[in-house]
Amino acid sequence: GAGVSQTPSNKVTEKGKYVELRCDPISGHTALYWYRQSLGQGPEFLIYFQGTGAADDSGLPNDRFFAVRPEGSVSTLKIQRTERGDSAVYLCASSAGTVLSGGYTFGSGTRLTVV
Amino acid sequence: AQSVSQHNHHVILSEAASLELGCNYSYGGTVNLFWYVQYPGQHLQLLLKYFSGDPLVKGIKGFEAEFIKSKFSFNLRKPSVQWSDTAEYFCAVIPFYNQGGKLIFGQGTELSVKP
Numbered sequence: 001g002a003g004v005s006q007t008p009s010n011k012v013t014e015k016g017k018y019v020e021l022r023c024d025p026i027s028g029h030t031a032l033y034w035y036r037q038s039l040g041q042g043p044e045f046l047i048y049f050q051g052t053g054a055a056d057d058s059g060l061p062n063d064r065f066f067a068v069r070p071e072g073s074v075s076t077l078k079i080q081r082t083e084r085g086d087s088a089v090y091l092c093a094s095s096a097g098t099v100l101s102g103g104y105t106f107g108s109g110t111r112l113t114v115v
Numbered sequence: 116a117q118s119v120s121q122h123n124h125h126v127i128l129s130e131a132a133s134l135e136l137g138c139n140y141s142y143g144g145t146v147n148l149f150w151y152v153q154y155p156g157q158h159l160q161l162l163l164k165y166f167s168g169d170p171l172v173k174g175i176k177g178f179e180a181e182f183i184k185s186k187f188s189f190n191l192r193k194p195s196v197q198w199s200d201t202a203e204y205f206c207a208v209i210p211f212y213n214q215g216g217k218l219i220f221g222q223g224t225e226l227s228v229k230p
Contacts, residue, residue, distance in 0.1 A: 003158075033216055042119075042205050042220030043159070056217060091159070095216070103149065104218070106159040 002026075004107035006092050012113045013082055021077040021110045025094030032075050033104065034067055035091040043091055049075060082114045119208050121221035128196050129229045136191040136224050138206030145211035148189040149218065150180055154202045162204075165189065176200070198230045 005024040013019050025032050031050055035043035045059040049069045060066070064082075069075040079086055089111050093104035122137040140146060150162040163174025170182040180191045189206060206221040 031216060033218075035218075040222070042121075042207075042222050043218070045217045045219070048216040059217070093159075103161045103164055104159075106151075108158045 004092055004094050004105050006090075006107035006110050008110060009108065010111045010113075012115060015082060015084060015114055017082055019079050019082055019112065021079075021090050021112070023075045023077070023092030023094075023107060025073060025075070025092070026096075026105055027073075029094035029096050029105075030072070031095040031097060032069060033093045033095075034075070034077050035093065037089045037091055037109070039088075046077070046090075079112075082112075084114045087112055087114045119206055119219050119221040121204075121206055121224050123224045124222070125225045125227070127227045127229065130198055131195050132228075134191070134193040134196045134200070134226070136204055136206075136226070138189045138191065138221055139187050140189070140206075140208045140219075141187065142208060142210045147209040147211065148180075148182060149207040149209075150174065150178070150189075150191050151205045151207060151220075152202045153205070153223075159205070162191070196226075196228050198228045200226060201228045202226060 007022045033048050034046040036046055037043045047067050048056040052069055052072045064080045067077045089109040091106055091109045093106045095104050118141050120139045148165040151159045152162045153159050162178050163172050163180055165172045165182050173179045178193050180189055182189050203223050203225050205223045207218040
């Protein structure tokens, strides 16, 4: 597609449930990033993929968070045993190479609400 | 801790007023610098970026930013704002040692322009 697509756009889940958030990057973009944006804050880095592998997962807050990109295109961010503090907008971005190639293209995000 | 600081949380201006949004970072080495904008209901978009060379960078929609290395600053400016500039603005940094990605964002500045 023309841009980075994230689904769903909104997700409401109960505390303790498992959720999956999907990111479909721009075709051909090898680099894919996940960020989390809490209310009133700037986006915070979670994880970066180069191809299929996670090149940097240092931003994942704990082992309840996991992300995959099995074929080097679509990525799924998985959150187990969700907590109210996980409520945020989860952003995905892709890039043709590293950021030096011209910056990211961001998706519109998935707004996750844990009740 | 290494960080990016945007000093103004919310700025309110009238149309045609001049704009300057502050951004300071705490990394001592070489950095790549960015300003992103998020219009209401839209995804993050790149306004401008600085990698090297002329420290005065021109971006889209009449925005510019000046990198002052001695002050660790990358302030965003526009001589005359329009109502359509109402948005949230994020400064972001990538330290040179982390070329794989990992944008580090400031907390954002909300700009409201009164018609």
